[in-house]
Amino acid sequence: MIEKLIRSEIRSFIPYNANQQPYKIKLDANESPFNLPLKVREKLSAFILENPQLNLYPDTDSIQLRQALAEHWDADEQGIIAGTGSDQLIQLISNVFVGTGDKVIYPVPSFGMYRDSCVIAGGVPVQYLLNPNKKFEYSKETIIEGYEKEQPKIIYICNPNNPTGNIMSREDIMEVARHCRNSVIVVDEAYAEFCDVTVIPYVKEYENLLVLRTFSKAYGLAGIRCGYSISCRKLADAINLARPPYNISSLSQYTAQLVLSEKEEIRENIAYLIAQRERMKGELAGIKGIEVYNSYANFILVKADNCSEVYKRLCEKGIFVRAFGHASLLAGCMRISVGTYEQNTIFLDELSTICYNN
Incomplete structure (x- = not known):
């Protein structure tokens, strides 16, 4: 039944x-093979022993963490959202922008949450192919053609792409953002620390551009489930419409702040x-x-x-x-x-x- x-x-x-x-x-x-830096573990231990106030709900807006991230990236604090891993943010983006019958285009092969979040929201997932015969290279022309044909609400680019490891150039991503003005361009940079390529500086220029980052990979914090998005204020305000209250635990917020200080x-x-x-x-x-x-x-x-x-x-x-x-x-x-x-x-x-x- x-x-x-x-x-x-x-x-x-x-x-x-x-x-x-x-x-x-x-x-x-x-996952990272490295444990938390010793200084971080010592400070985290002291925090727990002193008074972590775990009997109280956490800061629902992750204010101190967002301030630390804004300083780290020279970004607008109001354009940053913390989430329970990138997964939660991907679902929030779909929940806000995708309704019944709305289309989302995403790379294949890539991270399965792009498709799943679209379906859960009632949308229609449309894939664009990363051709194995061309070493899974991205094609800006393929994405732009998909945009013209499908008129999607969201376009996903995973950079570097999981599981293929290849990247799309910064210039090509920005050309997609310029051309596809009526779609939210989500650039998932979960692994970007390992290639030093990012489009975060461009969120100030493009109100349809959103970048996803995580503490799970390069920072070695997969166990705290903490990710974040960076965009313009207007786009962040829209995504916050669907963000649940108290979505990041106090311990996760504090731990993420600590590792940012151990650069x-x-x-x-x-x-x-x-x-x-x-x-x-x-x-x-x-x-x-x-x-x-x-x-x-x-x-x-x-x-x-x-x-x-x-x-x-x-x-x-x-x-x-x-x-x-x-x-x-x-x-x-x-x-x-x-x-x-x-x-x-x-x-x-x-x-x-x-x-x-x-």
Whole structure:
């Protein structure tokens, strides 16, 4: 009986199922391998011991966090919204702008929440293809053609793109923003710290431009579920219409503020992971049966001969990566998060052994 009550358009949804089995090395979720900086942990401990006032609701507007972010980015505090990860912000954007029959265009392959949030809001998702035969490159012409044909409320660009790792140039994104004036251009920069490409400075010029960022990747705070958007005030005011009260916990707000103050250690961690990414790309390219896609994020997409068997044997060794099964554009592909030197070395050695023994 319950199934009949579920909206028909979401009956086919598959709940997200993270791999929670015991593991030796976890390289499947694009998490940082680094713990919180020691200074941050000490300050967080002191905050909890002193009086965190967890019996009270948190600041519903995340004022101090937004002030810290505004200073960090030289941005307008009133154009910043904090959310429970980028996921919540993506859903809020759809809830505000997408009604029954409204269209949203988004890249494929990419982050599944762009499509799902549109469907949940009652909209019509329309994909634009990142061609695997062209190394999943973005095409501004393809996006603009989609805009002219579909007249979407929202256009998504994931930059760098997850799971392919490629980027769209700043110039091409801005051309899309200039041309597609009647759509909200959402640029998801969850992994942008690993390529140093951002369009955040341009939100002052384009009222239809919104940038998503997160503390989950480069800052190593996936466990606190905190992301944010940066846009002009008018766009932020619109999204706040659907934001629930008290959406970020007091501990999450405070922890995010603390890591923003430890910029040097975070920069060192990012530089370390970029160096490891480049090392892994080179070594993966030398392994039999492995095709490597270029990446500007903290992960690498590869295509493997007999991928399902390779993935199975890695799991048997307690090494988790993300496999995409028979997904049409990603068939035979695996996404590997960049870990520490030691983790990456173990993974590369095991993968090499598996591939050469196939």
